[in-house]
Amino acid sequence: MDLHSLAERMSGRAARYDAAGAFPEEDFDDLREAGLLGLMAPPHLGGAGASFAEYTDVAMRLGSGAGATALIFNMHASVTGALASTPDELVRQFGGTESFFTFRDRVLKAAAEGALYAVAMSEPGIGSRLSQVRTSYERTGSGFRIDGAKTFVSGAGHADAYLVAARDRHSDEPRISYFLVPAGPGVEVRPVWDSLGMRATASHDLHLGVEVGEDALVGGIEGAALVLAQVMPQWLVASYAAVYVGVAQAVLRHGAEHLRERGLHALPMVRARLGRADVQVAAAELVVRKAAALVTDDPGSPETNRWVWRAKLIAGDTAAQVAFSVLEAAGASATRRGHPLERLYRDARCGALQPATSDVCADWLGASALGENPDEARW
Amino acid sequence: MDLHSLAERMSGRAARYDAAGAFPEEDFDDLREAGLLGLMAPPHLGGAGASFAEYTDVAMRLGSGAGATALIFNMHASVTGALASTPDELVRQFGGTESFFTFRDRVLKAAAEGALYAVAMSEPGIGSRLSQVRTSYERTGSGFRIDGAKTFVSGAGHADAYLVAARDRHSDEPRISYFLVPAGPGVEVRPVWDSLGMRATASHDLHLGVEVGEDALVGGIEGAALVLAQVMPQWLVASYAAVYVGVAQAVLRHGAEHLRERGLHALPMVRARLGRADVQVAAAELVVRKAAALVTDDPGSPETNRWVWRAKLIAGDTAAQVAFSVLEAAGASATRRGHPLERLYRDARCGALQPATSDVCADWLGASALGENPDEARW
Amino acid sequence: MDLHSLAERMSGRAARYDAAGAFPEEDFDDLREAGLLGLMAPPHLGGAGASFAEYTDVAMRLGSGAGATALIFNMHASVTGALASTPDELVRQFGGTESFFTFRDRVLKAAAEGALYAVAMSEPGIGSRLSQVRTSYERTGSGFRIDGAKTFVSGAGHADAYLVAARDRHSDEPRISYFLVPAGPGVEVRPVWDSLGMRATASHDLHLGVEVGEDALVGGIEGAALVLAQVMPQWLVASYAAVYVGVAQAVLRHGAEHLRERGLHALPMVRARLGRADVQVAAAELVVRKAAALVTDDPGSPETNRWVWRAKLIAGDTAAQVAFSVLEAAGASATRRGHPLERLYRDARCGALQPATSDVCADWLGASALGENPDEARW
Amino acid sequence: MDLHSLAERMSGRAARYDAAGAFPEEDFDDLREAGLLGLMAPPHLGGAGASFAEYTDVAMRLGSGAGATALIFNMHASVTGALASTPDELVRQFGGTESFFTFRDRVLKAAAEGALYAVAMSEPGIGSRLSQVRTSYERTGSGFRIDGAKTFVSGAGHADAYLVAARDRHSDEPRISYFLVPAGPGVEVRPVWDSLGMRATASHDLHLGVEVGEDALVGGIEGAALVLAQVMPQWLVASYAAVYVGVAQAVLRHGAEHLRERGLHALPMVRARLGRADVQVAAAELVVRKAAALVTDDPGSPETNRWVWRAKLIAGDTAAQVAFSVLEAAGASATRRGHPLERLYRDARCGALQPATSDVCADWLGASALGENPDEARW
Incomplete structure (x- = not known):
């Protein structure tokens, strides 16, 4: 099943799992069957050997189908992705031995076989x-x-x-x-x-x-936890970001659909709200993809890390803001439970509150722009 | 029971009625017992003979306890208040006879006796x-x-x-x-x-x-409906406003409490968010009270109506915005169902979407500021 | 000359003094002639004995004519007003003697006679x-x-x-x-x-x-300076506020005029921008007048001081925001030097930057809302 | 002289030309000498044969040095770039003959030789x-x-x-x-x-x-003007965009410098303002570069045109917003004439007002997102 179809199926189930507050079993059956639990595992262990950029693309598409499912998937990808991408030199620098590599291979192989x-x-x-x-x-x-x-x-x-x-x-x-x-x-x-x-x-x-x-x-x-947070902030800071861009894209898609169905598309304020949301979401997607490309090509560099924090900030804020504005354009009829915009309004508010929160990201970026060491006393 | 105690009791029940999506029976038992269903009925029919300004004060306090209860109460007050305040001249101008006054007295007397x-x-x-x-x-x-x-x-x-x-x-x-x-x-x-x-x-x-x-x-x-909308817009446009100011005040109160409990009060961004929310809510309250005072003293004048539309716009927008920002300051722990900020975040989003929506109010006020007739083709 | 006419004359000269960056001599000739330099001096010394609320009304009207003139006038009113309103008990509490009263009378009498x-x-x-x-x-x-x-x-x-x-x-x-x-x-x-x-x-x-x-x-x-700042914050914190509300009102007035002249009044986005600006300015005026009334009736109380800080925050922010938005509605033709909106856009940006800045006010109000002592280590 | 040095020289002169309101003669001497007037002319006519993406890069750098100079340069690039990139088929489709190509070569050759x-x-x-x-x-x-x-x-x-x-x-x-x-x-x-x-x-x-x-x-x-606007909207809609991204970058650079000099870099609100500005500018740059890449690779397609309108909207809005916020962070000392932030605050406000204005762009994008033909009745 291709990603587009998978996201559509997830989208169709999202209201039900949201209402029940239940783990999306069927979504994970599909993910497992599609081999996506092994996304970050290398091919020789049965995985897809995806880069951070490829992960980002997957997470965005899944997020535009069902945000919650994509967030759980993101956590799994963080564990497997961080393991798969920890540089061997770093391992040895911290006293790691062959046991590290044995451990890594065991865990990644299991993921490729469907472990979550x-x-x-x-x-x-x-x-x-x-x-x-x-x-x-x-x-x-x-x-x-x-x-x-x-x-x-x-x-x-x-x-x-x-x-x-x-x-x-x-x-x-x-x-x-x-x-x-x-x-x-x-x-x-x-x-x-x-x-x-x-x-x-x-x-x-x-x-x-x-x-x-x-x-x-x-x-x-x-004792390696703190140093890992600093050298690979993408997994602690910005892996969610792609999910929330997906959520924001879902807001646009369901918003446009609702507005056309209701015949509200000719109202100038409706068009203005949607037009401004469109450019915000487009910009957030570019920032997250840029961060992902840098993580892939130049992991851990100061420039890369700056984009990682930018990605987290803009994704969380954008999702929340466009959900706020598009729901207002859609009107009271879209606040009925079961309407996708009703759920998205609640889902979208969560991104800026997940660590690193938007306020923390803004502080990090401000410190960096001012020439200070933004990681000092951060973790 | 005084209003303050009543609002506190309602606040204590709000999470339960919200979870169940159920009509707040106990709140209305209390309102009935406190004689508030007769708030707008004149004393000679057993009521309190309240002015619009007095209604506004009651609605704001109730709204700060439980927004949903205050909204139902507002509808009841709209019916009884509009009847009680329809000028006799207007009735006669539209061909009304004694039957109008008989009708009015019957309805208001029943309200004073507890009809909803x-x-x-x-x-x-x-x-x-x-x-x-x-x-x-x-x-x-x-x-x-x-x-x-x-x-x-x-x-x-x-x-x-x-x-x-x-x-x-x-x-x-x-x-x-x-x-x-x-x-x-x-x-x-x-x-x-x-x-x-x-x-x-x-x-x-x-x-x-x-x-x-x-x-x-x-x-x-x-055939009197349309003309009534224009001469008494307060009941169609701005009677909700007081409720949403109450909701916004509840956001401040519960937000400050949560932040102190969590020990977050020293964080500069938290203080800034709360400080800006404080002035927004204070301003919205003044606008709504100003509108209410003018409706009481000079009903139906162009200046009064301008304030009525301002009241609706600022109350709805302020509630939604401060709930958005204060929830972000409070953090993920406040998004758990049952937490007052979680409910208030959802309640507060509804005001700007209720008619007249914020976008409609902005258009009305813009037209008025530009010297046009803002009521033209409005209803 | 009444205040309305005086403000209109000032408005007519504002572009010229702005271009030259020159002290508005003619405005002060008019203010002196109208007896306004003695506004805060008591009647027995030749003044008008105005309250803070009356001062606020004058400053707002002058500010809507010419912001810069009103700011200079505000400084003069601060000196004379603080002197006139320092409570006698406070003077004695800090060891003041008859010399204080002699000093005060001399200074206020001179103001009433035209000293600046x-x-x-x-x-x-x-x-x-x-x-x-x-x-x-x-x-x-x-x-x-x-x-x-x-x-x-x-x-x-x-x-x-x-x-x-x-x-x-x-x-x-x-x-x-x-x-x-x-x-x-x-x-x-x-x-x-x-x-x-x-x-x-x-x-x-x-x-x-x-x-x-x-x-x-x-x-x-x-050694009395610091304690005065805390007991009479209105003169250090919020006396500007009225001026910037006046500036914001001028933005609305000149904006509406420009838009009508250009035939842009039917554009929905233009109406929305003006409508939202209208309610912001109306709200800011109410907050500033509320603060002024409390300073007059209950100077120095915690509640009064809260409104003083709110007044400063909302006035500065509102002026800057409405100037930003209304200039955008007015379009490029309003950016020509000499156009009132061009000047107002620059003038309006200054309020939030004058002490106490908006960010400082937000922190003070947030601390206060969180139950802390907001004056601690403030001056 | 490389672009970086050229932009720095322009930056050093910008205050002077701004104060005088004078055409930046020295900047154009430098641009001419650097061969940049022939940027869009093809190599066989003596030019650099730049693509739209390459133009965008140049305009952004020049804009970060001196916005006004970059805007004049942008107009020159529009004329030469549109000519150089008009597809031959389009020319013939509208009845163009060899005379078109003669005209084009004459004009582009002159540009390469220094004509403006x-x-x-x-x-x-x-x-x-x-x-x-x-x-x-x-x-x-x-x-x-x-x-x-x-x-x-x-x-x-x-x-x-x-x-x-x-x-x-x-x-x-x-x-x-x-x-x-x-x-x-x-x-x-x-x-x-x-x-x-x-x-x-x-x-x-x-x-x-x-x-x-x-x-x-x-x-x-x-009779070709209208159709050209629709097939090559980049030159009418979005060529300014790069200039305003450059202006926004200059705001960040001068803002950080000012804040460090003043020792304000440790203030949390200052850091938050700069951090949020940083991500806004980074996002706007990506959107503009994405639009430019698409114009280069797939000119005139619906997807390309959507990015062109997005680029104009986000560049104009971002420049104005970050200038507004960073000036507030910088404080009153940065409002002195001659200070780069003072000039940038004025320059940055102009982008959203230049055609297509931000409100027009938002409407275009909203119509497009709603599945309508956004070009209908647009020019």
């Missing part, structure tokens, strides 16, 4: 500031013991494993490591997710009290 | 353009036969009678009359209301196929 | 943060020696005396006092003012190296 | 609606007689020839033709240009009462 990964990073009260993580771990004889609680874990209850950030509870300075914790006993999903928008992401809480083996430590390297 | 009225004006595809009404009536031996369908009838299923706009089906030119149709057989509520915001207004569809007596014709006068 | 006062507060690099003032003074045998440099002194070269803030150069902690320094030797005007907007205010630099008598110390009290 | 062309299209009261042109022509024995008046002729008095749109005064239906009228007797420049911004463009009025030879008729084809 989720990210468990946020915690209550700290947002996604990695350095403040309270979930902790300690070594046991056979591996690690991890205890803590996570929020906003998209796909919770449906993932095969969770990427968990935790701090070494015996270290004085912040030493944050990543673990890939398999679903199962000790990993308890609390179904609290019941949200304004993006309701079908199943972003529930996760309570952890679990022992894992040595091979759950990502790459066999402790 | 609703408004059935909008129809699918015509919005609230009175001159386009398709619901029709004809004389029968004993009164009138009314047939048609109405949408957005707030309080449907819970009102004792409905104010229905209908056209004379045997007249060549548009002859629109008002009827007060009692609930009962022939007045069928279709429970379709399931909306983005203001979910507890029970604004269902109404299907009419009913015979009513002579005394259901409002004031015994046919 | 200016304010010399800002300094390069410190904006108007009083506590950072570098201009210093020391006692001499016969009075005080004052040295330093001031910027943005509206009316410089045309005032009879300057209200100068200076610090005691022998005090370890910041001890800021006010002096009323007569024009003359040692008070040198450097004609550097050549600005984007408000070009006719003659807001030149002032270089001070001057000895003044004992009676130049305002009220005979040292 | 200007555009005389707008007329008082009709803006740039070609179909409303009142300047008229008639055949004489030896060529044509042209009479009329033009406004906003950038470069007037300094161009070697003017591209004039005129109507056949003996034709009943609108038959608009282009002439290239040499400077000289009968072509009178009235130096009325004295504008808010872009003051150095010398966009004076032109009064025409002149006889020209046969070879002045562009391409030897009558």
Whole structure:
């Protein structure tokens, strides 16, 4: 099934999953069948070996079909994509050995075979500031013991494993490591997710009290989390961006359709609202694609990172603003539940609030434009 | 019970009625008990004899407690308030006789005793353009036969009678009359209301196929609907305005509370968002109160009407904008269903979309500022 | 001459003074002749004894005629108004004696007879943060020696005396006092003012190296400057506000005139822009008048001060925004120098930049809404 | 001299030419010397044979140095670029013969040798609606007689020839033709240009009462003006866009420099303003470059034209908005005449007002998004 058809099928189901606040099972059946869970895995492990730019294209199309589904997919792509693209030199520079490569291949191969990964990073009260993580771990004889609680874990209850950030509870300075914790006993999903928008992401809480083996430590390297955030901000900052551009495109598409059906297309204010929304969305798409191309061609450079932050800011703001304006053009009849614009209005508001929030992005970009080091004390 | 306590009780129930999309029974029990259904009825009929300015104050306070309840109340106040304030000269000028005054007293006395009225004006595809009404009536031996369908009838299923706009089906030119149709057989509520915001207004569809007596014709006068819209635009254009200022005030109150609880009050962008929201809401309140004072003191003058349209525009836009910005300041934790800001974000978007929409108000005010007749071809 | 005629005459001269960047001599001849320099002086000293609310009305009307003239007038009114309204208890609380009252009467009587006062507060690099003032003074045998440099002194070269803030150069902690320094030797005007907007205010630099008598110390009290800023913020924060509302009103008036002349009044976008500008200006006027009424009736209360900051914020922002939008509606033909909208576009941008700037006001209001002490560390 | 150095030199002179409202002679000496007047002429005629995309890059860089100079250059590039890129088939389709190619080569060769062309299209009261042109022509024995008046002729008095749109005064239906009228007797420049911004463009009025030879008729084809506007909208709609992106970039550059110098870079609101401006400008640049690439690769297609209108809208709006916000961040000290931000604030406001205005672009794009023919009745 091509991406266009897949997005259309997802679009047709979105109202139902939104109403129920349920994980979009059928969408993931389709994604799995289309081989998209292996999108970021290299061909020799059975994947498609996609670049960040290719991922961005996929995420945008999926987002224009069903934003929530695309967000869950984005988390899976973040885990697999970050693993697949971590430069070997960086691994070795941080003391990584062959065990890293074994780990990576195992995880990516499983993804290509249909495994779904989720990210468990946020915690209550700290947002996604990695350095403040309270979930902790300690070594046991056979591996690690991890205890803590996570929020906003998209796909919770449906993932095969969770990427968990935790701090070494015996270290004085912040030493944050990543673990890939398999679903199962000790990993308890609390179904609290019941949200304004993006309701079908199943972003529930996760309570952890679990022992894992040595091979759950990502790459066999402790303390690498903070540095990864700085060298590959695209996965923490801007991978959502493509999804929200997709959401904004859906606003335009459903808005135009509604306005034609209602015979409102000749009203000057309606045309002006749609015309201004059109250029905003077109611009946001270009910024996100530019960022994606740079991440692909020149990952980690200051210029690339600037575009990554720009992408996150413009995608979140644009989606929210065009949904706000186009719903106003569409009028009260489009606020009925089940109408795509009603859902999109709620979904679209969420992007600017996801980390890095728009206000944080603006600060980062302002600091950068003023010649300061914008990453200082950021994570 | 004073208004402040009443609004607090309503606020405490709002999340529940919003979730269920149910008519707020308990709120109306309280309103009835507090004598507020007779707010607009004159004292000699058992009411409080409130002016438009006094109504505005009540509606604002109720709106800051529970917007949906305040909107239903507003419809009831529109019916009773318009009747109570129709100038006697105007009645006689349009051929009204003693029957008008009998009708009026009967209706207002019932309100003071607890009767609830609703408004059935909008129809699918015509919005609230009175001159386009398709619901029709004809004389029968004993009164009138009314047939048609109405949408957005707030309080449907819970009102004792409905104010229905209908056209004379045997007249060549548009002859629109008002009827007060009692609930009962022939007045069928279709429970379709399931909306983005203001979910507890029970604004269902109404299907009419009913015979009513002579005394259901409002004031015994046919064809008065259009002229009333022009001489008393406050009830069609700006009575909602106070409700949405109340909603905007609730956004500030709940926003400040959330931000303090989360310890976000020291963040400069949070303070800036709240500070700008504060002045917007303060300004909107002044405009709505100014309009209300002029309606009370100098009803129907060009200057008064200008303020009426300003009130509608600024109230709807302000509520939507501050909800948008304050939710962004509050962050993802405030988007959980049940959080007041989550509900307010949806409720607040509805004001600018209710007739007269913000875009229509802006056009009216622009035409007026340019020295044209803004009412031309408006209804 | 009534205020309306006076404002019209000023409006007719504004383009000329703007082009030349020259002090509006004729405007001040008219203001003097109309007795308006004594507006704030009490009747027993020959003045009009105006309240802050009455001042606000005058400033708004003058501002709608010629913004620059109204700004100079505002500085004069600040000096005379603050003196006239300083509560006697406050004077005594800070050790003031009869000398204060003698000083006050002398200054106000002179104003009523036509003396013009200016304010010399800002300094390069410190904006108007009083506590950072570098201009210093020391006692001499016969009075005080004052040295330093001031910027943005509206009316410089045309005032009879300057209200100068200076610090005691022998005090370890910041001890800021006010002096009323007569024009003359040692008070040198450097004609550097050549600005984007408000070009006719003659807001030149002032270089001070001057000895003044004992009676130049305002009220005979040292160290009172900071506390005055907090108890009477209206004169430091919001007295400009009325002027910028006047400027915004002029934008509407000249905009509507231009659009009618050009036959653009039927264009929907033009009407929408003007309609939205109309309600913004109406709202700003109400906020400024509300603040003025509270300053008059309940000076210094927390509620009053909140409205004072709101007034400054909304007036500056509204003027700039409506000038921006209405000029766009008017089109390229209105950008020709000499066209009132061209000047107003430049004048209107200045309000939000004058202290307290809009960003500072938003922070103050946000802190206040969050329950903090917004004055902490503000001056 | 490379483009970067050239733009820097222009930037250094911009304040002076702005103050005088004078044609930037030295800038054009440099442009001529650098061979840039032949930018659009093909190599075999001595030019650089630049594509629209290459032109866009040059215009953006020049615009970031001196907006007014870049605008004059843009008009010259429009004349030479449109000629160079008119498809031969189109010429023949409209009855063009060898005389067209002779004309074209003569004009482009002269440009490569340093001739400067200007555009005389707008007329008082009709803006740039070609179909409303009142300047008229008639055949004489030896060529044509042209009479009329033009406004906003950038470069007037300094161009070697003017591209004039005129109507056949003996034709009943609108038959608009282009002439290239040499400077000289009968072509009178009235130096009325004295504008808010872009003051150095010398966009004076032109009064025409002149006889020209046969070879002045562009391409030897009558009546081709309207169709050209539709097939090559880039030259009428979006060639300015690159200039205003350059202006917006200059706002960022000078803004950051000013804020660092003043030590304001640590203020959160300053950083937020600059960060948001940064992403707006980055997005506008991408849209303009995308439009330029499409014009180069796929001229005249519906998709290309959509990007052309988007480019004009976003460039004009972005320049105005970032200048508005960054000046507010920079504060009163940046409003002194001679400060680059003061000039840029005025220059930047002009883009959205130049045809096609932003409101017209929004309408075009809205109509297009709604599936209508946006060109209908547009010119």
